[in-house]
Every structure is written in structure tokens, then in C-alpha cells.
Amino acid sequence: TAIFVPFTTQELFDNGKESLYYGLNALSNNLIMVDRKKLKNPNGLILGTPGSGKSFSAKREICNAFLVTDDDILVCDPESEYAPLVERLHGQVIHISPSSTQYINPMDINTNYSEEDNPLALKADFILSLCELVVGGKEGLKPVEKTVIDRCVHKIYAPYFEHPCPETVPMLEDLYNALLTQDEPEAHHVAAALEIYVKGSLNIFNHRTNVDIDNRIVCYDIKQLGKQLKKLGMLIVQDQVWGRVTANRSVGKSTRYYADEFHLLLKDEQTAAYSVEIWKRFRKWGGIPTALTQNVKDLLASPEVSNIFENSDFVYMLNQANGDRQILAKQLNISPHQLSYVTHSGEGEGLLFFGNVILPFVDHFPKDLELYRILTTRLSEVVEAKHE
The missing domain is CATH 3.40.50.300 (P-loop containing nucleotide triphosphate hydrolases)
Incomplete structure (x- = not known):
């Protein structure tokens, strides 16, 4: 019996109603369900x-x-x-691309967005990350730039929290306009970096969500x-x-x-x-x-x-x-x-x-199944499936 069933192997098998299959145990050939x-x-x-x-x-x-x-x-x-x-x-x-007509609004928020009393703190964190990518550079955002962005974020979301509905969710353009009203030159520097994403050729993220x-x-x-x-x-x-x-x-x-x-x-x-x-x-x-x-x-x-x-x-x-x-x-x-x-x-x-x-x-997934043809990303097999 010990030859056929190696007693030293560990098994992972949970027969709960939400257990999923992850392959076969390479040592015992038993199902892995967890x-x-x-x-x-x-x-x-x-x-x-x-x-x-x-x-x-x-x-x-x-x-x-x-x-x-x-x-x-x-x-x-x-x-x-x-x-x-x-x-x-x-x-x-x-499909999100410069030529697509499907849009998602990066400024989307909901009232459950954070467990703290202030969901805006986490959203501001995201917008800082977004501006860091946009402004670029090895140093990232300077402290003054972070301050003015944070100030503008609170300003542009105020109408939404007064009347939470899709129409009051701000867009990237609102952030851009708010930055231009600030006195600090750093605010204008961030706004200039954002301009191509608001008015220029990369404005795909300056639309309300329509999908x-x-x-x-x-x-x-x-x-x-x-x-x-x-x-x-x-x-x-x-x-x-x-x-x-x-x-x-x-x-x-x-x-x-x-x-x-x-x-x-x-x-x-x-x-x-x-x-x-x-x-x-x-x-x-x-x-x-x-x-x-x-x-x-x-x-x-x-x-x-x-x-x-x-x-x-x-x-x-x-x-x-x-x-x-x-x-x-x-x-x-x-x-x-x-x-x-x-x-x-x-x-x-x-x-x-x-x-x-x-x-x-x-x-080793069976290759003669329709499901395999849907799952595979190997180019030769994808081309073959299209011709069929």
C-alpha cells in the first residue's frame, strides 16, 4: 500500500462549496481543491x-x-x-485607448470609498499618485506641489459631498482649472503637466464614465x-x-x-x-x-x-x-x-x-476542449482558433 499511496505527501483538498480546482498534486496525483x-x-x-x-x-x-x-x-x-x-x-x-469611445472617469468616488469618516483622504492619495505619474521625473512631486493638489482636491469634491450624484462627480478638467486659480507657481507647473490629459491628445481620462x-x-x-x-x-x-x-x-x-x-x-x-x-x-x-x-x-x-x-x-x-x-x-x-x-x-x-x-x-489542461481555445494565449493556437 505504501508503494501506491506515499504516506509522506501532504494533501490540499477542501470539499467546501466554494473550493476551486488548482491542478493535481505532483506527488500523489490527487486533486488540489481549496x-x-x-x-x-x-x-x-x-x-x-x-x-x-x-x-x-x-x-x-x-x-x-x-x-x-x-x-x-x-x-x-x-x-x-x-x-x-x-x-x-x-x-x-x-477597451480604453486614445481612439475608444468607452470612458472611465478617474475622479469617480462613492460615499463608501473609505472606512474612515473622510473618504476624500484616500481619494486624494490616489490623485497624488496619478499626478506623480503625470508630472514624472525622478524626484516625483515636491512637497509644495502635493500641498496645492491636496487643497484643490478638497475644493473640487465639495459639491459632490453636498449632493452625491453622478452629475456632481468632478472631472480631471476641474482639477486642472482649480490648480490654475492657485497663487503658487508649483500649482501652475502641475497644471501645465496635466494639460495634455485635459485638452490635448491624451484626454481620454477627461470624460464621465459611460460604460x-x-x-x-x-x-x-x-x-x-x-x-x-x-x-x-x-x-x-x-x-x-x-x-x-x-x-x-x-x-x-x-x-x-x-x-x-x-x-x-x-x-x-x-x-x-x-x-x-x-x-x-x-x-x-x-x-x-x-x-x-x-x-x-x-x-x-x-x-x-x-x-x-x-x-x-x-x-x-x-x-x-x-x-x-x-x-x-x-x-x-x-x-x-x-x-x-x-x-x-x-x-x-x-x-x-x-x-x-x-x-x-x-x-495539464486538455487541448481538445472549446474552453482551452478560449483560454490559450499562444499565438499559433489563437490564430488557428480564429480560422476555425
């Missing part, structure tokens, strides 16, 4: 080199969560990979934004997701959020700080965020960002590059034997960290 909501901290990371199956794993979890749970599902999609699945599930795909962001599954497709706008788009999507999480919390609903190419948000200090803050807050508000990234070095470049690692009890680790393997082994206390499961491993093979359990998994 519910991330039962973790102390359900935040998750999906790590792996390009082509190791990160996006596929995320889409498979999205599909299972859609069918098994009642959770809302939101996706930030910088590479336009999730639209076929979301459309098949009758979700809303929002159905209340669908159960929403995909924000930002591939067409180009390098200059992509980070800005990701930050704005993250803020939109936060708005949804706060609204869902008041009705007792969980919200799953998937952020692909997450390392793009971690390169600027202010956007990294805002992302870490959101990561910490999500859990308390019934949010289940999952970040996908291939550059673990970026993820651990600053102590602030390593908080994301420490605040994630679910890590789905696929094949790793050599430099990243050493960093992860040290960070997660992985033994040399366990490390072999993410060394030159095939697609859909790796290590699953679930709370205190580390388990090697295999997930």
Missing part, C-alpha cells in the same frame, strides 16, 4: 517566466470562480488576453494605451476596482481582482505605495486581489513592495528564471528539492503555497 477565502489573507500572486502559463492559470481560476461562487470578478488586462473569456461569460470588456461597470465580470483592456499611458491606465483601473470593492462590501459580496503585468505599477514610488496600500486594505473589505508578474526582482526591489509578498498567503509559482529562483528560495524558505519543481518546469507545473503548505502541482 478555497482562498479560508486563508488568513486571501491575497495572491501568480509568478512565472513568459510562456509558463501565468495568464492561463489566472483565466482558469476566473472561470472556476465564475461558475462556483457568486463573487464579482474584475480584470486589469494590459495585453488584451482576457477579452475572449469575459465575452463568452457575457461580461463587460472595456457598464456594474456587470458581474468586467475586463479593463488597456493594451492600446501605449507605453506612456499604460501605467496611468493601470492605476486608474485599480482605483475603479477599489470603488467596486467598497460598494460590494456594503452588500456583503466578495470581489476578485486580477492585475496582469503587475510589475509595471511598482516602478514608481508613489504608484507602488498606492498599490501596497490597496493590497493591505482589500482583505478587510472582502476583496481577493491576485497579481501576475514575471519580474520577481521588481517585486522585491523596495521594502515597501515586499509587503505585498508578506501580505499574500496564496502563491501560485510556475517556472522561474535563475536569478528569481534564488530570491524566492530565500524569501519563501524553499528547499533545494522544492526549488526543482520551478526549475525548467513545463507549462502548468510548479509549486503552490497555500498558507503554511507548499505543494508541487501539475495542471
Whole structure:
């Protein structure tokens, strides 16, 4: 019996009604079925080199969560990979690009936006992050610039909090105009940097939201934004997701959020700080965020960002590059034997960290299914599916 059933293996099988499938145990071939909501901290990371199956794993979890749970599902999609699945599930795909007529307003807010008495403090934090990206430069925003932005934010949101309705939500142009009325030259410097996003060729974020962001599954497709706008788009999507999480919390609903190419948000200090803050807050508000990234070095470049690692009890680790393997082994206390499961491993093979359990998994998805054709991002297979 011991030959056929290795007694030394650990199993992960939870038959709760919201347990999802994550592959087969590589040692015993038993199913891995777990519910991330039962973790102390359900935040998750999906790590792996390009082509190791990160996006596929995320889409498979999205599909299972859609069918098994009642959770809302939101996706930030910088590479336009999730639209076929979301459309098949009758979700809303929002294409955000300079030529699109679908808009989301970065200034959107709701009265549940923060648990403190003043929801504006967190929104001001987001707008500072946004202005930091816009103004750019290695130094980021100067203290005086932060002060004038904060002052203007309080001024432009005053009408909304007097009469909360969609018509009184400010737009980027209101911030721009408020900055121009200030005496400080720093205010005019920030306004000048904002001008291209308000009146110039990049004014896509100076419109009121005109899409159905209340669908159960929403995909924000930002591939067409180009390098200059992509980070800005990701930050704005993250803020939109936060708005949804706060609204869902008041009705007792969980919200799953998937952020692909997450390392793009971690390169600027202010956007990294805002992302870490959101990561910490999500859990308390019934949010289940999952970040996908291939550059673990970026993820651990600053102590602030390593908080994301420490605040994630679910890590789905696929094949790793050599430099990243050493960093992860040290960070997660992985033994040399366990490390072999993410060394030159095939697609859909790796290590699953679930709370205190580390388990090697295999997930070879059948390629003859219609679902596989919807989930795959391999170019040759995508082209082939289109011709069929």
C-alpha cells in the first residue's frame, strides 16, 4: 500500500462549496481543491517566466470562480488576453485607448470609498499618485506641489459631498482649472503637466464614465494605451476596482481582482505605495486581489513592495528564471528539492503555497476542449482558433 499511496505527501483538498480546482498534486496525483477565502489573507500572486502559463492559470481560476461562487470578478488586462473569456461569460470588456469611445472617469468616488469618516483622504492619495505619474521625473512631486493638489482636491469634491450624484462627480478638467486659480507657481507647473490629459491628445481620462461597470465580470483592456499611458491606465483601473470593492462590501459580496503585468505599477514610488496600500486594505473589505508578474526582482526591489509578498498567503509559482529562483528560495524558505519543481518546469507545473503548505502541482489542461481555445494565449493556437 505504501508503494501506491506515499504516506509522506501532504494533501490540499477542501470539499467546501466554494473550493476551486488548482491542478493535481505532483506527488500523489490527487486533486488540489481549496478555497482562498479560508486563508488568513486571501491575497495572491501568480509568478512565472513568459510562456509558463501565468495568464492561463489566472483565466482558469476566473472561470472556476465564475461558475462556483457568486463573487464579482474584475480584470486589469494590459495585453488584451482576457477579452475572449469575459465575452463568452457575457461580461463587460472595456477597451480604453486614445481612439475608444468607452470612458472611465478617474475622479469617480462613492460615499463608501473609505472606512474612515473622510473618504476624500484616500481619494486624494490616489490623485497624488496619478499626478506623480503625470508630472514624472525622478524626484516625483515636491512637497509644495502635493500641498496645492491636496487643497484643490478638497475644493473640487465639495459639491459632490453636498449632493452625491453622478452629475456632481468632478472631472480631471476641474482639477486642472482649480490648480490654475492657485497663487503658487508649483500649482501652475502641475497644471501645465496635466494639460495634455485635459485638452490635448491624451484626454481620454477627461470624460464621465459611460460604460457598464456594474456587470458581474468586467475586463479593463488597456493594451492600446501605449507605453506612456499604460501605467496611468493601470492605476486608474485599480482605483475603479477599489470603488467596486467598497460598494460590494456594503452588500456583503466578495470581489476578485486580477492585475496582469503587475510589475509595471511598482516602478514608481508613489504608484507602488498606492498599490501596497490597496493590497493591505482589500482583505478587510472582502476583496481577493491576485497579481501576475514575471519580474520577481521588481517585486522585491523596495521594502515597501515586499509587503505585498508578506501580505499574500496564496502563491501560485510556475517556472522561474535563475536569478528569481534564488530570491524566492530565500524569501519563501524553499528547499533545494522544492526549488526543482520551478526549475525548467513545463507549462502548468510548479509549486503552490497555500498558507503554511507548499505543494508541487501539475495542471495539464486538455487541448481538445472549446474552453482551452478560449483560454490559450499562444499565438499559433489563437490564430488557428480564429480560422476555425
